[in-house]
Amino acid sequence: MLTFYRSGRFGDLGDVSPYVYKLETYMRTARVPFDTKLMPVDQMLMSGPRNLIPFIDEDGERMGDSSLIIEHLQKLHGDGLGDLALPDELKYRAHLIKKLLENDMFYIMIYSRWLGGADYKTFAKFVNRHRSGDELAFAVDRSLESVKAMLHGFRMGRYEETVVEGFLRENLDCLTYWLGNQRYFLGDQPHAVDAGAFSQLASFIHFPIDNPLAKVAKSYTSLVDYCDRMKAEFYPPDAWADPA
Numbered sequence: 001m002l003t004f005y006r007s008g009r010f011g012d013l014g015d016v017s018p019y020v021y022k023l024e025t026y027m028r029t030a031r032v033p034f035d036t037k038l039m040p041v042d043q044m045l046m047s048g049p050r051n052l053i054p055f056i057d058e059d060g061e062r063m064g065d066s067s068l069i070i071e072h073l074q075k076l077h078g079d080g081l082g083d084l085a086l087p088d089e090l091k092y093r094a095h096l097i098k099k100l101l102e103n104d105m106f107y108i109m110i111y112s113r114w115l116g117g118a119d120y121k122t123f124a125k126f127v128n129r130h131r132s133g134d135e136l137a138f139a140v141d142r143s144l145e146s147v148k149a150m151l152h153g154f155r156m157g158r159y160e161e162t163v164v165e166g167f168l169r170e171n172l173d174c175l176t177y178w179l180g181n182q183r184y185f186l187g188d189q190p191h192a193v194d195a196g197a198f199s200q201l202a203s204f205i206h207f208p209i210d211n212p213l214a215k216v217a218k219s220y221t222s223l224v225d226y227c228d229r230m231k232a233e234f235y236p237p238d239a240w241a242d243p244a
């Protein structure tokens with residue numbers, strides 16, 4: 001049996017990591033059976049290959065990277081969503097949507113939680129909820145410093161929030177266009193790209209702490225409807241039953 005690690009639900013959001021949520025959504029959508037283990041984010045980061053999350057254990061082997069794991073599952077458990085049989089036009093569209101979400105929207109999402117007008121302390125306390133007292137206060141400050149350094153390195157952190165809002169609106173306009181009136185990003189059937197699109201968009205739209213950039217995302221009604229639909233369709237109420 002495949003074991004999947006995640007850090008716990010956060011309000012209506014399945015996991016604070018969009019890549020962890022992406023992998024869980026893919027497995028639910030493609031009906032890949034899995035067991036779940038809960039682990040705090042910092043422990044997960046120390047345990048994952050490349051010090052990245054998500055990761056899985058399968059047959060005694062640990063494997064990381066959401067896209068590499070999905071490729072592995074497609075080979076081993078079957079291509080349940082028909083991704084490998086997509087015509088080139090849809091395959092390459094899915095690739096561009098994934099890259100937009102994972103190489104650009106991801107950093108805007110991190111910015112939205114930590115910089116500008118964000119209430120980063122409430123979020124950092126949630127991520128570090130297994131700590132208390134001085135250790136918690138230290139972890140909150142240290143988290144902010146490391147996120148700032150990361151966002152500076154990836155350039156997004158050097159921009160003013162109004163400029164980042166412009167980047168976000170351009171991406172959301174583009175995603176709204178590609179979704180159109182369809183149920184899923186490639187038509188009337190879900191594909192792997194929907195697991196990633198849902199998890200990155202829900203990281204703004206279902207994020208339970210208000211922040212100015214999430215508010216912008218929440219004004220894109222077709223993307224909000226898409227996230228609500230994906231969650232209702234692939235996450236039965238008992239998927240939210242864990243204690244974390």
Ligand SMILES: N[C@@H](CCC(=O)N[C@@H](CS)C(=O)NCC(=O)O)C(=O)O
Nearest residue numbers: 017018019051052053054065066067
């Ligand atoms: N391409 C990777 C990206 C994973 C990733 O960036 N995960 C974040 C958490 S959301 C992480 O592990 N960050 C730790 C770091 O950047 O050091 C995937 O698809 O799994």
